[in-house]
Amino acid sequence: MKAIVFPDVEQTTVQDVDRPSCGPDDVLVKVVSAGICGTDLHIFRGEYMSSFPLTPGHEFHGEVVEVGDRVQRFRVGDRVTVDPNLYCGKCENCLNQHFNHCLNMDIIGVNRSGAFAEYVVAPERACYALPAQMSAKQATFVEPLACVVYALQRMHVNPADRVLIVGVGPMGLLLVQALRHSGASLIAVMDKQPHRLEMAQSMGANAAVVANDQQDKNLKALSPQGFDVVIDATGVPAVIENAFRYLKPRGQFLQFGVAPIGQTIQISPYDIFRNDWKIIGSFALCYTFQPAIDWLANGVIDVEPLVSHCVPLDDFAEALDMFARGQTLKVHLDIGSS
Known part of the structure; x- marks a missing residue:
C-alpha cells in the first residue's frame, strides 16, 4: 500500500509499504481522509515524542474492510473514526481513569504506524461508528474536536x-x-x-x-x-x-x-x-470522542469552513510546507473513498 513515511527528522517520502495485518481484536480501516495537525509538524521537526521511521497521521476516518475473529461491534463496510490513543487499561493511571496518561500508551501516528496511508489497523475498542449523515470533513474532525471537549472538561x-x-x-x-x-x-x-x-x-x-x-x-x-x-x-x-x-x-x-x-x-x-x-x-483527550461526534452530528460545531485544502497523498510534502508557513487552515488528505 502507499503511505507517507518520515524516515528521519525533517524528511518525508511516499513509499510502498506492507499493508497492516488484522489481529483477532482488531479492525482494518481503509482510510478515506486524514487531517494534518500541528502535532504532525512537531513530529516532522523532531520536537515530539516520536522516533523514526514513522508513518504519521492521527486524525482520520475510513471504511472497515476486515475485522478480527473476536470483533463484535463492526462489520465490513461500516464507517468509523478511531481514537488514536491506545491505553493499556491496566496501569495505575488507567485504573484511576487517567487514560491519556497511560504508562504503556501507544498512539497511532505518533509511536506506531498512522493514517497517512491507504490502510491502518486499530483495536475494536478504539473505533467509533459514524452517523450515516456525517460528511467526510466532519468525520475527519472528530479527533481534534475531542481534544477541545477534553480541554473544556479540564477548565x-x-x-x-x-x-x-x-x-x-x-x-x-x-x-x-x-x-x-x-x-x-x-x-x-x-x-x-x-x-x-x-x-x-x-x-x-x-x-x-x-x-x-x-x-x-x-x-x-x-x-x-x-x-x-x-x-x-x-x-x-x-x-x-x-x-x-x-x-x-x-x-x-x-x-x-x-x-x-x-x-x-x-x-x-x-x-x-x-x-x-x-x-x-490539556493533553490530547480522554474518552471524549462520543461527545465530539454528537456535537458534529447535531450541527453545534461547524467545521466545513475550516478545511482550506484537500490534497492527494502524493502532495503531502507541499501541503505540510504550506501548513507550516501558515498559508492554510486545516488540510485534509483525500486518500480513499467510501
Whole structure:
C-alpha cells in the first residue's frame, strides 16, 4: 500500500509499504481522509515524542474492510473514526481513569504506524461508528474536536467570564465555537492574520485583536482588569509567556497549544501566588470522542469552513510546507473513498 513515511527528522517520502495485518481484536480501516495537525509538524521537526521511521497521521476516518475473529461491534463496510490513543487499561493511571496518561500508551501516528496511508489497523475498542449523515470533513474532525471537549472538561468557564483565545488556527476556531455555548460574556481572539480573525468573529467571537505592537492597548480597552480565562492555542513559547500579562487575578490559564519538547518559558512564582492563578494543561483527550461526534452530528460545531485544502497523498510534502508557513487552515488528505 502507499503511505507517507518520515524516515528521519525533517524528511518525508511516499513509499510502498506492507499493508497492516488484522489481529483477532482488531479492525482494518481503509482510510478515506486524514487531517494534518500541528502535532504532525512537531513530529516532522523532531520536537515530539516520536522516533523514526514513522508513518504519521492521527486524525482520520475510513471504511472497515476486515475485522478480527473476536470483533463484535463492526462489520465490513461500516464507517468509523478511531481514537488514536491506545491505553493499556491496566496501569495505575488507567485504573484511576487517567487514560491519556497511560504508562504503556501507544498512539497511532505518533509511536506506531498512522493514517497517512491507504490502510491502518486499530483495536475494536478504539473505533467509533459514524452517523450515516456525517460528511467526510466532519468525520475527519472528530479527533481534534475531542481534544477541545477534553480541554473544556479540564477548565471551568463561569457565567459571564471574559475569555481570550490567543491564536485562531483550526483549533482556535473550534475553541471559539465550543466556548460560544459556555456562558462567557466575552470571547476575544488574537492572531496575526486578519482573515482568521474575521472567521473567528463569524463563528461567535465578540472581539478580534491583531497581534502587533498595539495589542496591549487594544486588549486593555476590551477588558481593563484582564481576562478571567486566557487560552493559548499557538504552542509558541514566547507567545505563551506574554499571554500571562492578560490574565486577571483568580484567572485560569489553559495551555492548549502543543509546544516543542524541551522549550521553556519564564513566569514569576510570586505572580502565581499573588494573583491566585490557576494554570491548566490539556493533553490530547480522554474518552471524549462520543461527545465530539454528537456535537458534529447535531450541527453545534461547524467545521466545513475550516478545511482550506484537500490534497492527494502524493502532495503531502507541499501541503505540510504550506501548513507550516501558515498559508492554510486545516488540510485534509483525500486518500480513499467510501
